[in-house]
Amino acid sequence: MKKLCLCISCLILLVALPGFAGEPPRRIVSLAPSLTEMACALGLEKNLVGVTTFCDRPASIKGKPTVGGPANPSLEAVLNLKPDVVLVDEEGIGSKLAKRLQKLGIRTVTFHGSRLDKLAPAVRQLGSDLGVQQPANQLASRIEQSLKPLKTTSPVKTMFVIWPDPLVAAGPGSMLDDAMKLSGMSNIASDARSGYPRLSLEAVITRNPQLIIAGQGEKLAGPMKRMLGHLNSLDTVKQGRVCMVSDALYRPGPRIPEGIAELRHCLELAHKGGKP
Template sequence: MPARSKSNRLTPLFILLALCLQTLAGCSRQPAPVAPPATTAAAEAPKRIVSLAPSLTEMLYAIGAGDQLVGRTSACDWPAEAEKVPVVGSFGRPSLEVLASMNPDLVLDVDLADEQAAKKMAEMHLRREHIRCQDPEELPAALRKLGALTGHARQADSLASVIEQGLAKYRTEAAAKTRKPLIYLEIWNDPLWTGGNKSFVSRLIGYAGGRNIGDAVEKEYFEVSPEWVIRENPEIIACMYMANETPAADNLKKRPGWQGISAVQRNRVYDKFDNRLYLRPGPRILEGIAGMKKLIESNEQ
């Protein structure tokens, strides 16, 4: 069984993970809104946007709204141009004083660690749009909403359509597979943490044609014991730590009792991932699925 957390040592990490992975409630499953005429949206488009989530920052640049961004969090690190934008604080914990000094006409977020932050923003008369997104199928709607808000409806709708078509293609291919390899995703190594069936990355693994061993657990991210991983006997292990560790794969293979795991025996333990592609819901989701699919298929040969 998954192990329970017995100390507070993981609390800062868990908060970071929860925020970076946007694991709280996803976007609305209502049908995507029809994009308004470009001229109408442009006339009302905000000129000073602050993004409080790396996924939203990526989306803004992807739809051509990057020039309207005047503030970001320290976690907003892609694309490279975003790192030139002033920082308002950490993901989920913006400095309201810095935020106000930027005089934004639109603040975008997916979640706030400080429950009072939203209330304070309202008191400061800051326009705030809350866009929560976890499920891959909800990304097109999030993009279209951002497009309507920023005056880039056409670009957003075009990208959303590409993602919808790509997801449909991968979904069909995954459904046709008669055998899906078991995958263990290690988010952290001390203690061990992985993703459950409510996590974004678990859905990504499913689209790529694999099965996440954590899917048996109705959680987003949770702590596990070494014995649990050994019993599950994954065929592929992916080390996607939030902090780089070298060599993560080699260290994992040396753990007591893990030499009997199929992935270790067959040398199918991997690290050196660009975690932003796999752990961050955003416009590059098809690239993330393609990378995971390539990894899975290379082990089927």
């Protein structure tokens, strides 16, 4: 009888705890912009009590308490928000903070979706971890639909500019490189030793990309113009095969399908030989 009462008491305790029995956590702190977007896409925006200073999407999260940047989150700020769960990215500094939080008895969920082939499974797992399986399954299916490879017999030589000065491009092992391959592009930096290598202007001219892709933004406009000025001997620059995209592919989040669509629109630019 005593054992039965003990089992019942434990069951009641587990059900009462947030995050168990399919109950979404009531207080969530996100340590990555991509995870903030993901939580909101899964219907948990009202449960977010803390985000990073870089979390800017969706616009409706403006005003949420912040816990520092993704690279330097404050343990004290996180603890002050009394979270039921803290979301961390596998590649961010938050993964180190997660160990400290776990020692303090705070539940953490690590998102393992830094590559495109891992993204949909990671979304489903996140849905399971946060008690929102149905919307997670729907989002994962939408992502999978967008990741069908584009059949092409002649991949377009492409440079994806992360930052123009100094010139940093998307390299092998990065999500951007994955997206380029899926979209019928051949990355001119595919032989680099890192996912985000620095390239010399001379190397770019030698490799002669057929298409240049870069992000948008006021901070990028000036440096980008100067970089293209140094590359004006390339037919790609002369003919305007320079495509500006949003930050959708910079974050392993719910806007990946839109990012893939943008890349494929850029591919049309290369085939047309002019501006979109």
